[in-house]
Amino acid sequence: MTSYAMEVKNLRKEFQVKKKKTPFWKKDYNKEIFVAVDNVSFSVHKGEIFGFLGPNGAGKTTTIKMISTLLMPTSGSVIVNGINSHEKSIEVLRNLGTVLAGERSIYWKLSGRENLEYFAAMNGITGKIAKEKIDYLLKRFNLEKRADETVEKYSTGMKQRVALAKALIADPQIVILDEPTSGLDPQSARNLREIILEIKEEGRTVLLTTHYMEEADQLSDRIAIIDHGKIIALDTPENLKKGLSKTKSLVLQLDHWDETISNKLKDIPAVENINSSFNDSNQIWEVKIHISNGSQVISSLISNIASSNTKIINFRVDEPTLEDVFINLTGKSLRE
Numbered sequence: 001m002t003s004y005a006m007e008v009k010n011l012r013k014e015f016q017v018k019k020k021k022t023p024f025w026k027k028d029y030n031k032e033i034f035v036a037v038d039n040v041s042f043s044v045h046k047g048e049i050f051g052f053l054g055p056n057g058a059g060k061t062t063t064i065k066m067i068s069t070l071l072m073p074t075s076g077s078v079i080v081n082g083i084n085s086h087e088k089s090i091e092v093l094r095n096l097g098t099v100l101a102g103e104r105s106i107y108w109k110l111s112g113r114e115n116l117e118y119f120a121a122m123n124g125i126t127g128k129i130a131k132e133k134i135d136y137l138l139k140r141f142n143l144e145k146r147a148d149e150t151v152e153k154y155s156t157g158m159k160q161r162v163a164l165a166k167a168l169i170a171d172p173q174i175v176i177l178d179e180p181t182s183g184l185d186p187q188s189a190r191n192l193r194e195i196i197l198e199i200k201e202e203g204r205t206v207l208l209t210t211h212y213m214e215e216a217d218q219l220s221d222r223i224a225i226i227d228h229g230k231i232i233a234l235d236t237p238e239n240l241k242k243g244l245s246k247t248k249s250l251v252l253q254l255d256h257w258d259e260t261i262s263n264k265l266k267d268i269p270a271v272e273n274i275n276s277s278f279n280d281s282n283q284i285w286e287v288k289i290h291i292s293n294g295s296q297v298i299s300s301l302i303s304n305i306a307s308s309n310t311k312i313i314n315f316r317v318d319e320p321t322l323e324d325v326f327i328n329l330t331g332k333s334l335r336e
């Protein structure tokens, strides 16, 4: 018996895309190959939450769809509980509960309860057992009171909880969640993160994609960071950050910020990256400066800024985050 819930080996997906500036009537010979997932390999241990972290367009959803047998890989394989997913997809699907981003596989014209009844029946679960399971899931996900209203009337958080209940109806050992908290308000997102931890406590394995680094950090036992279809790092969140013990971020609130100040600071060798944003409500600039050699450069940065045409309202020094890990590996921010 394998100790892995999932083994992904050299997974690759190529899409044929139209070349830029090609007239629509010129067809096939104007296509080129775009590699969305580029020989990705990783193994997920039974019972862990494995985070798949990367910016928009990195290849997370494409990978998830191949794992869930919704998309045929160009090459490579996925082994779920020792079974090859593209040779025995029905057997593999029995072990998987998947919630794709922007879940449309629940029926909006049916109620939450009817959705669960439908998907229970699809999985051969009927009668008293189905009723007990559905009542339990509706209660667990706090959907009981509005269980008989159509899903279209639900909030995004409620729809997401129905999708999750649907994914759990057949009691899968592995749950795959694609950007589960995307578009949720902070309270609903927190609520969903608690549910994800409970799913792990029940002994299930969770594969979770997200572009929220704090979420990946908080939930995951291990994290693979993906960019441009390639895994660029894979470890526990602690080890990923430990590798950057000298990296710090200087976060300042300033009354003014411009390119001249930014360029002057970028000339300092320890400065890796600068992100700035203007807060309209209090008319203050928040500037985050990522630095590579810890505390040594902080005092010279502050005196440099203080002597520029701006006033420092506040500042703090942050320890390395997964964002810093990503910047260190790619030279750009996760959100750029």
Ligand SMILES: Nc1ncnc2c1ncn2[C@@H]1O[C@H](COP(=O)(O)OP(=O)(O)OP(=O)(O)O)[C@@H](O)[C@H]1O
Pocket (backbone or CB within 6 Å): 015, 016, 017, 034, 036, 054, 055, 056, 057, 058, 059, 060, 061, 062, 063, 101, 211
């Ligand atoms: N059917 C398709 N045809 C062509 N290109 C595609 C197709 N599906 C995805 N892509 C491209 O593949 C890349 C990876 O997309 P994917 O949806 O996997 O990214 P992602 O990491 O999940 O990002 P997001 O968080 O934005 O969903 C993107 O550049 C996307 O435009």
